Amino acid sequence: MTERLGYRDIKREVFRRIRNNEWGPGTLLPGEIELAGEFGCARATVNRAMQELSDDGIIERRRKGGSRVKLAPVRQITFEIPLIRTEIESKGATYHYELKSSSLPKAPRWLRARLNLIENAQVRHVQCLHYADGAPYQFEDRWINLAAVQRASDADFSKISPNEWLVSEVPYTNAEVRFSASTTVATVAKHLKTIIGEPSFLAERTTWLAETPVTYVRFYFARGYQMVARY
Amino acid sequence: MTERLGYRDIKREVFRRIRNNEWGPGTLLPGEIELAGEFGCARATVNRAMQELSDDGIIERRRKGGSRVKLAPVRQITFEIPLIRTEIESKGATYHYELKSSSLPKAPRWLRARLNLIENAQVRHVQCLHYADGAPYQFEDRWINLAAVQRASDADFSKISPNEWLVSEVPYTNAEVRFSASTTVATVAKHLKTIIGEPSFLAERTTWLAETPVTYVRFYFARGYQMVARY
DNA sequence: ACGATTATTATGTCTATACATAAAAAGGAA
């Protein structure tokens, strides 16, 4: 008696054939009913396997057209974006946080443009530093739109970072992230204890709650930082 | 008569309640049977919705424990990594490619260590440049393990980039990608026409076909490059 | 030959039912 196959087995086997070039790029794959016959399972089981392969960007599926192996594998990388604290602690390092400055200015013009704020809009501006094993790891330069998160005006960021505070206050947001290589400027160099002019990995994030702009933040990483992903 | 609800509707509605803080972080959600009752559909339909919310990192599910809203929304960013040519052309720019150097050296020590190659392993080393609207866009510095891809030894990279050639030769691979901010060195500056010492966005990719190391490549991006993602 | 209509077909999704499995909860022995 043969083993009973689950959708994972089928997914694995179909992927194996694709990887071994038994089914090369562009090949029209057997239909779900045919595969179900071969593997001795229900069509729904094959369907789930193929659906996931499609989600993973391995195959392309069209009604009536059938499934075929993707020609140009527009492969996708997925990065998990944890809290800085989690990231540091998961490396086995000790996390430590320090508030550097905090103010309630009117939003400067460039920020108003970026977040689409009205003139005279008030924001909270916070700068802070995240340490790993006592060494500066990331400098956070954040602007919070008070019209979106009123409680941010009197929140105490000396113990908890604005990052973590916001996650607990406004958990589910849309965001745009930009990664780039920047030149370290004096203010950042002072905190990260790096040299002015050196390359620094920069992550910028703009966040909305539905349509309302919530926050814009720049994360400057210490020298040598690498963002890693596997797929 | 009420509309018939599909798993997308249920997923949307559950997510809406989470976002509106009706179900805050950590909340234990109703069980699948209960939700199926509320929405008037089969448990399998609710199951699919919840499964996807779990994949998206919105909720956490455990057998017997039930589903709960994630405390720290470890949301994930997905970058699409198209071919450079596709990336450039999708911006409406004209793509142009130029081979800069090509050789068949023995793998240097650092590469052997990285790809876990035997001593005296032969590799193909290719340097080339990708242009957008005539301006240097990305410098590609690639090493191909000939033991994994023999045809790479006499492939002609003067017309087609090693990137595209490899995609058609070795379709589905595992890869590790590292992004960082690097200092522009002389050789790269010469090709990208930037200044030595300037920050440059660097992407490194190591690729395996099953267990066999296939290629290691460095992509140096021109000044001002940003990698963008939304979620 | 050509355009419009109709038939066919592979995937998309839902349902009801069943059993599997991990993990919490309850119970029992020491």
Place this chain on the structure above:
DNA sequence: TTCCTTTTTATGTATAGACATAATAATCGT
């Protein structure tokens, strides 16, 4: 109490059957 075993339960997965839907293929009238 503490540790071990048993029960319970929510999710995980498989199945057969049904209908929906999009897109191709076939047909038909001109």
